[in-house]
Amino acid sequence: MPSTMDHQHPPAFFVRGPSPLARLTFFAAVSIVLMAVDARLHYLTEIRQGVSVVLHPLEVAVRAPVNAFLYVNEYITTQTNLVHENRQLRQRALLDSADLQRFRTLQAENAHLRNMLSALPAMPQPARLGEIVHSGRDPFSQKVIVNLGARHGITSGQAVIDELGVVGQVTQIYPLSSEVTLVTDKDLAVPVQIERSGLRAIAFGNSRNSAIDLPYLPVNVDIQVGDRLVTSGIDGVYPAGLAVGKVVQIDRKTYAPFARIACVPIAGIKTHRQVLLIPAAENVPPLPEPEKPSAKPSKKSPRNAPRKP
Template sequence: MPLGTLDRTPPPFFRQGTPALTKLVLCSALAVFLMAADNRLKLTQPLRAAVATALLPVQRSLMVPVNLSYTGIDYLRGLQRAISAENSVRRLMASQAERAARGDQLALENTRLRALLDLRPALQVKSISAEVMYEAADPYSRKAYIDRGATHGIVLGAPVINEAGVLGQVTRVFPLNSMVTLLTDKDAAIPVLNARSQQRSAAFGGAAGGLLELRFMAGNADVQVGDKLVTSGVDGVYPAGLAVAQISRIDRKVDSGFAHILLAPAAAIDGVRHVLVLEPLSVQLPPPPEPAPTPAKPSHRTKAGAKPSASGAAP
């Protein structure tokens, strides 16, 4: 083979075109130009919108199985929660029905026992709904004003309660509003009954931290933390059985004959908006009997020289 016919060109693998550095510079410049054009001139926005519009059906079709799986899982979870809630509500309704039946039975039994013992029927307490307008600005007292007064039937000394328990007592009555002294006031006091031990005592306001204080209790009294105190009903103001407070702390001091007992109010004093004003029990109770007249004592004085008779009177 003659030497002139040989192909002396390098193979394609060793062929070199544009230098790599030049390509890098050109691609970088093109990328910077496209970014500036897209950011400043918005040149690629129509292209991007057209591509997004074209790919939207494909994207939605691909998301259908994912959405179905999520929807199915949420449906099964919601169904399970609904079944659990229904079962709990059914149990609660069954227990409430049992309590209602038991309460009706106890009320009937109470009526029969009162008739058997010839006692007066239980007092029916009347109530008036009211709304708290504002609290007194005095920082050293706890008083609130309600939008019901003498024209609405509010009387002095009426108990004020809400759904949780006793809040206080009406201490001043105006024609269109009334002032309520709350249980936490320093001048407030209420007779209470320990629901566990059936021991009577008196709770006073004014303790630190918005608490009540159970005073005049012996150091060895049968009281425990967590005992619930209710109204005793013997004061002629509060109906019996209303929740008042719960014992939160007991300090039995050796050097003192009384225990220091703090109570947490059953009804939240702060943030109360709607209340019920009850009629005092003294309005329905019969008046106290008048004291019998004391008989006149016989006179032991006699006239001078006269002798007393056998009955002790002068002749």
């Protein structure tokens, strides 16, 4: 007797429904109908708005990783650009600072040259414009080297001035340069005159204090603090009237035969690089004298001339 179990089949694993083509056709037709109704009657507008409100948090959550990646990428790019631009701006600022310093130096030199050139018409002697190359090698002397020498027509003994007054005197000549002894050097003496009183004296340099002294003047000499010293012009080296120094201290002691008078130089001894070199008065060619009218012989005969026979 056959068992009933032999005629039973196992149940199907998947329940078969409509075919895929039928489902595609159905949903396509429903979609077309909904689009036509929505386009004509606008019934689904509120539904779409409600669905968008409900799905907005989901959209934000889905787009959060992308937004975070874009933000991080933009931050890194911006940071890199800022660092690069900051480095470039720092370099540019340093270059601009160096250019500004050079501009200020050139501006000061230009003003200094203008002041010196404006003083040229008042000088009866021709002057040469020179530039200080470096200071002297002896630390115990007050000397500088200028870039004009024997090949430029410079001779020993020429006065060196700037737009303020006397700087020094040429004491050594080289082919392409010259050594200038400053008025503050102990070995240089300048004949001066008190501008206020007209008193003549000899000014000597004081290398220790970079000053000028007026020795060998009596205690009761007519001189005051603030008096200006100008060149007297009696030595034939310095033109008369050039500023040399200003009196800053007078020490009058009754037991001392002479007064101690200290002065400071007026010229820019250690401040400017451009100077004027003036030839000594004895080296300047004299002005041509006007021609005198030649004496014509008189046509009249002298009174004591013998008569012709």
